[in-house]
Amino acid sequence: MKSRSCWLIFTLIGLSLTSCSQPKSSQEIAQAVANSIVLISYQNEAGHGTGFIVPGKTGVCTVLTARHVVEGRSLNLQTNDQKLHKTKRIQASPNLDLAVLTFEPAGATCPYPSLNLGNSDSVKQTDQIYISGFPDRAGGGKLVRQFVRGLVSGLDVLEQGYGISYDASTFGGMSGGPVLDTSGKVVAVHGKTDAQIVADLQSYQASLSPLQQAALQQAAARVAGGVQINTFRWGIPIKTYQANQSWANQPLAKPDYTKLEQLLAVGKWKEADVETTNKMLEVMGRQPEGLWEREDIENFSCPDLRDMDRLWVKYSDERFGFSVQKRIYQSLGGTKEYNNWEVWDRFHEKVGWKKKGGEFLSDSQLTYNKFNAPSAHLPRDWARPPWYSAKGKGGKGQEEKYYKLIRSAGLAWPADLLLSCRDL
Template sequence: MMRFAYEIPVVVLGAAAIVIVQSPVVVGLTAVEVNNIAKAITVRIDGSNPGSGVIINRQGNTYTVLTNWHVVQLKGDYTIQTPDGQRYQVNPKLVKPLSEVDLAIVQFESTQSYRKPELGNAEQLIEGTTVYVAGWAVADAVSIESSYRFVDGRISGRLSTNKAKNGYSLIYTNTTKPGMSGGPVLDEQGRLVGINGQAITDIRTGGIDFFGIPINTYLQVSSAFVGSLVATNNTASSLQGSNSLEQKPSSVVPSKVDIQSTSQVSTHELENYLRALSAMKPERQEAFEEIRKIVGGEEVPKIDCNDQDSLNYLPQEARDIAVNYCKRSQKILEDNGLTFDRFNQITAELEEDNLKRQVDNASPKLQMSPGSQHVELRFLNNF
């Protein structure tokens, strides 16, 4: 339902009054009315990485849900809980990532009737515009199970689409929680204008920015998938690279490094590098074990201190551990005259064996034990 308000300004000329009737001005819905829409279209996704989603389409008894790729990219069983509390199994072969953005579409079958959202135009969102975010926050110290949340806020910034990493060009003040990734971003008319997906902590200030992907971006990249989903066996997408949650047994995947930007490494700088490496090892191992206990199992998602996105996919407690580790590592590097970028550049040189001879000639106390270079550098390069 759309509301209109009519303004009738009066221009007085002498004793005569000229009445000018303007065209209607759209008045937004109340927050309660928008929430009613949000509740009807938002689903809960349970699985390896709990999250949320939005019913985006229906064809016969097949419903399509739009969510974040990082919500459903890990292998395993997923279920969708609809607004009426019903649960439906997701076929893992029908989980489709969308190219170059952190979005995916999944499907479930039901004879029930569920609401689809009206799509808005995210291009009309400017700083100061009111928006709402809904989703299913995971359990915390107070809630013993996932719970539906509806949060208001305002657009605080816009990024150029071609410069926004993984499509996250909407920035807003809505305080979202883990588990709300994949939930809808709605405008004042209750129209779907984006998909919520990130909360990035600035390790320098502790401040948090909240990000979403415009619905316009989804429409642009989804044209190849309209009408059907191609079955996949969790085929890797462009997101399964340096900014993915790809898991490796007991390791952390190194970030990409521009080898060409690496200048010649002096013996003094190499010794500082090895000294920092030695100091970071026990810190890393302790943090790694603590995070592994929190996430469970033997695998830890990729964590990159130079990529804040990777930290935000962790549960809050694990994220705090990772952020603290990154701060301590940054201090160790600074004490040894290095930055994260320079550390990664030297690491890349070592992994390419470009500095092997220099390592062999370094101070004996700082040399790495045989066979330790490859594994430990891959751990320490990013986490």
């Protein structure tokens, strides 16, 4: 009797574990994912995309989407309860069409359920999949979330991470939505059509691998055929996302430093100072907020810091730039730990940001001239308190109060930037 009871218990346990991955009805999946789908719209232009909640850090809600949905745009996020959320942080992969957004919930934890991530390696041709998102509506009007069915048509390896194609009735605006298997788990991030993939890849066909070129030729043939144009959609396997989540030092998109270079080339130092701060906000994905936090400085993109520094050094005849500031700071005994606050005061005085033994200089008191200004005098705007430079606030005595505040708190974000990259 005892052995029969044990057999029954193990059988029940086995059935319960197996049921976790059992196929669900399309209605069950549609209802289960509803509160995890996020509408991503744009603040200053028409158009939108889709995203979905995934596991992330405590204290924020994490949204996974396609990079091309968010590149170069100021965003609004709307959840299924019709609440609007302000984007806290935007991170994007430099090589994959993937991006992650975060927003702060009202409480300590994210109230929206994260979708379960499946095994994209187990996907096979003819497998049934589902996609949820917000398709465009002709003539505008309220966007309605849709849930559509499709079949996997191919498993190829393309640029930007694309690897699963499927036949499904998706439309513009659904990019960034989840591709789900029959158990309701995410196996891919929905992205582009055949026509879009072909247009992207043909621009740099010569750099593709033989396998990628073969897949491109097949997709191009389908598009050229006319009858099947846009029939197949493409997604990025979720395993690709899971294996490439280290984006802390990556900007949303490679910034264009043309304007900064033009300003520096003609000696418009003040305007170049402000443009440098704007580009730093862009690199950190902080343009929507207009200010940054210490973690943004600590994780700043070294390639972008070097690019901006190179321009400042070049056009100032090596008098201005982050690297020049770093050398002076270190020559005075400065460290990242800020063990000696007197060093930072001497640095302020040495580069001409502060009167000796006195207050910080205002914008009008700075010397925007490479011939008369102290070495490392610029760029300056980035090193102001975040609210001062980004929001235009501050005033007499405010910077002095700020530095007293960071001293008492033990913060060191200006040094964190200057010493963050070894080869600066």
